[in-house]
Amino acid sequence: MTHTATPPTATKMALRTAVILFLFVVIFTGLLSGAYLWTLPTIEAAAAGEKMKLINEVLPPGSYDNDLLKDTVSIAPTVALGQDEASTAYRARKNGKASALVLEAVAPDGYAGKIRLLIALGADGALLGVRVTQHKETPGLGDYIEPRKDKNKDRPWITQFDGLTPATAEERAWKVKKDGGNFDSVAGATVTPRAVIKAVRKAALYVAENRAQLFAPQ
Amino acid sequence: MTRDEFRQIAANGIWKQNTSIVQILGLCPLLAVTTNLVNGAMLSLATIIVMAISGLAIASLRNLIPHEIRIPVFILVVAALVTVVDLLFNANLHELYLVLGIFIPLIVTNCIVLARVEAYANKNPPLHSMFDGIFMGVGMLWTLSLLGGLRELIGGGTLFSGIDMVFPGLHPLQLFPSDYPGLLLAMLPPGAFILLGCLIAWKNWIESRAAARQHRRAPEPMAAGGLH
Numbered sequence: 001m002t003h004t005a006t007p008p009t010a011t012k013m014a015l016r017t018a019v020i021l022f023l024f025v026v027i028f029t030g031l032l033s034g035a036y037l038w039t040l041p042t043i044e045a046a047a048a049g050e051k052m053k054l055i056n057e058v059l060p061p062g063s064y065d066n067d068l069l070k071d072t073v074s075i076a077p078t079v080a081l082g083q084d085e086a087s088t089a090y091r092a093r094k095n096g097k098a099s100a101l102v103l104e105a106v107a108p109d110g111y112a113g114k115i116r117l118l119i120a121l122g123a124d125g126a127l128l129g130v131r132v133t134q135h136k137e138t139p140g141l142g143d144y145i146e147p148r149k150d151k152n153k154d155r156p157w158i159t160q161f162d163g164l165t166p167a168t169a170e171e172r173a174w175k176v177k178k179d180g181g182n183f184d185s186v187a188g189a190t191v192t193p194r195a196v197i198k199a200v201r202k203a204a205l206y207v208a209e210n211r212a213q214l215f216a217p218q
Numbered sequence: 219m220t221r222d223e224f225r226q227i228a229a230n231g232i233w234k235q236n237t238s239i240v241q242i243l244g245l246c247p248l249l250a251v252t253t254n255l256v257n258g259a260m261l262s263l264a265t266i267i268v269m270a271i272s273g274l275a276i277a278s279l280r281n282l283i284p285h286e287i288r289i290p291v292f293i294l295v296v297a298a299l300v301t302v303v304d305l306l307f308n309a310n311l312h313e314l315y316l317v318l319g320i321f322i323p324l325i326v327t328n329c330i331v332l333a334r335v336e337a338y339a340n341k342n343p344p345l346h347s348m349f350d351g352i353f354m355g356v357g358m359l360w361t362l363s364l365l366g367g368l369r370e371l372i373g374g375g376t377l378f379s380g381i382d383m384v385f386p387g388l389h390p391l392q393l394f395p396s397d398y399p400g401l402l403l404a405m406l407p408p409g410a411f412i413l414l415g416c417l418i419a420w421k422n423w424i425e426s427r428a429a430a431r432q433h434r435r436a437p438e439p440m441a442a443g444g445l446h
Contacts, residue, residue, distance in 0.1 A: 016284075017284050017286055017287050020282075020283075020284055020287070021287050021290065021291065024283075024291050024294055024295070025294060028294055028295060028298035028299075029298070031298055031299075031302060032298050032301055032302060035301070035302040035305045035306065036305060038309075039305040039306060039308065039309035039310075042308075042309035042310070043305070043308050043309050046308070046309070046312045140374075
C-alpha cells in the first residue's frame with residue numbers, strides 16, 4: 001500500500017533539470033573557449049598572411065623591407081576615402097626610408113553599393129597599384145574591375161591606374177573615354193569604372209594633402 | 219550495425235526521406251545557395267560534415283539528456299560542436315575553409331540538423347546516427363547539385379561556374395553558345411521554387427509508377443490462392 005519511492009516533487013524535478021542543463025552549458029562553453037584559444041594564433045597568422053598577399057599585389061616586389069602589418073597609421077573616418085569608420089594605412093619602408101603607403105578606400109557610388117579598394121601610392125605620390133577587395137557589381141558585366149574576372153588578361157582594367165600621379169594629371173583625364181577621359185571601359189558597364197576612378201583620385205589627393213602625417217616616421 | 223540496417227539508412231537519406239524533395243527542409247539556404255552547381259555541392263558537403271558530427275554527439279549523449287530540455291541541449295551541443303569544427307577548419311585546413319567556410323554558419327541555423335537529431339539521433343545508437351546524418355547529407359548533395367546545375371544551365375548556359383575557387387586549374391563549362399541570352403527567372407528565388415517543384419513532381423511520378431507496377435503484379439498469387 002505504501003510507496004517505496006515517492007515521485008520527485010515539481011521543485012526537485014525543476015532543480016534537477018536546471019542542474020543538468022547548467023552542466024551541459026559549462027562543458028560545451030569550456031569546449032568552445034578551449035578550441036577558440038587553441039586555434040587563435042593559427043587563424044590570426046592565416047588572416048595576416050592573406051592581408052600580406054593582397055598588399056603584395058599592389059606593391060611591386062622588393063619595394064619594401066619592413067613588416068607592413070606592424071608599421072601602421074590609423075586614419076580617422078573621412079569623406080575623401082569614403083570611409084565612415086576609422087581605417088588603417090600600412091607603411092612600406094626600404095632601408096628605413098618611406099617607400100610607399102597602402103590604404104583602403106571605398107567607392108560609395110558603385111552600380112550595386114560600395115566598392116572596397118586597396119590602393120598603394122609611392123613616396124612620390126604616384127599610384128603603384130589598385131585592387132578591388134569587395135564589391136557587389138553585376139557578375140559578368142561590372143565585375144571586370146577584378147583582374148581575376150577581367151577578360152583582358154594581359155592588361156586588366158584595374159592596372160590602368162599604375163604609374164599615374166593625381167597631383168600632376170589634370171582632372172579631365174580622370175574619366176572613362178566615353179566621358180572624354182583617358183580610361184577604357186566595357187560598353188554597358190560604365191557606372192562601375194566611374195565610381196572606382198573617382199574614389200582612387202580622391203584617395204590619391206587625400207594622401208598628397210596629408211603626406212607629412214601619413215609618411216611620418218614611426 | 220547489420221548490412222541491412224546500413225542499406226536502409228542509406229536508402230532513407232538518399233531517396234525515401236530526401237531532405238530537399240520529401241521532407242522539404244532547409245529551404246532558406248537551398249534557395250539562396252543553389253544558383254550554381256558548385257555552391258549547391260559545397261553547401262551539401264558542409265552539411266554532411268555537420269550532420270555526421272551532430273548525429274554522433276547527440277546519440278552518444280542521448281541517455282544523459284532529460285526529455286523536457288532536449289531541444290535547448292540539442293541546440294547547445296550542435297552549435298558548440300559546429301563552431302569548434304569551424305575553428306579547427308579555419309586553423310588547419312585554411313584553403314578548404316575559404317571555400318566551405320562561408321556555408322558552415324548557414325547550416326548551423328538549418329532545421330535539417332535539428333530535425334534529424336530530434337527524429338533519429340535521439341532514439342538510435344551513435345554509429346547509426348552518424349550514418350543517418352551522412353546519408354541525409356548525401357541525399358541533399360545530389361538534389362542541390364541537380365537543382366543548382368539546372369538553374370545555372372537555364373539561367374546562364376554554363377555549368378560548374380566557380381569551380382576555379384575549389385580547384386584552381388579547372389574552368390567552368392559553357393554548354394550553350396555564348397550569345398545565349400539567359401533566363402534570369404531561373405537564377406532568382408522563384409525559379410528555384412519552380413524547379414524544386416518540378417523535382418518533387420518527378421520523384422512522385424517515379425514512385426507512383428513503381429507503386430502501380432507492384433500493384434499490378436501483387437494480386438496474382440492472391441487470385442491463385444482463391445481468396446476472393
